[in-house]
Amino acid sequence: MPNQSPAALRVAxxxxxxxxxxxxxxxLGEQPGLQVVASVGTxxxxxxxxTPGLANVVVLDIDLPDGNGIALGVQLRRSQPSLGILLLSAHDAMELLLDLPADVAVGWGYLSKTSATTVEALVGALHAAARGETVLDPALLAKMRPRRGSAVAALTDRQFEVLQLLAxxxxxSGIGERLGIAEKSVQNHVNAIYNTLGIDSDPERNPRVSAALRLIEETGPLA
Known part of the structure; x- marks a missing residue:
């Protein structure tokens, strides 16, 4: 593996x-700022x-030969509260994030093995998980539409677009660049999204995580 700076994101x-x-x-080992510190199959x-302190974030397959990756992630997080977790699966299993215990729900991401085809998406999801954010698979999100009568369905088209990018x-600033609008306009949209979804400013809860989970809960695939 190439030498990495002490500030490199350590990945298991x-x-x-x-x-x-x-x-x-x-x-991952070839990416600047990343260091693979462990690679195992069970x-x-x-x-x-x-062990505590080894990694900043772990990439977890959901289906493992001797157990379930989500249960493993819960165990790892309870012993290492700052550990980010990125789930990989061959199936669309985003809704599993809704069932995570409240004490470990922050800092989980989900990518599908079949649709997460770019290194950029993988690396971005790893960094976001390490920051304690919930990151969802872009290709799967593109297929989702609000369920009728839900709070997400009350968002404007632009707000829904912002919410998908947030998730x-x-x-x-990245959302602004993607949509070609000012960062201040993005913040206004985000505030409106939080208001519509009833997400408060409780410092104990990350509002971006709450918004991403609501997006999973209140959307469904295109018919």
């Missing part, structure tokens, strides 16, 4: 398919290797 990989695990390890190995882990 838990993936049972050897070829895919090797590809992840190699791809729940048992992860419990032994991913992808983009900052306000």
């Amino acid at each position: 990989v838990v993936e049972d398919q050897p070829l895919f695990r090797s590809m992840l390890e190699r791809t 729940v048992a190995a992860a419990r032994n290797v991913i 992808q882990g983009l900052s306000n």
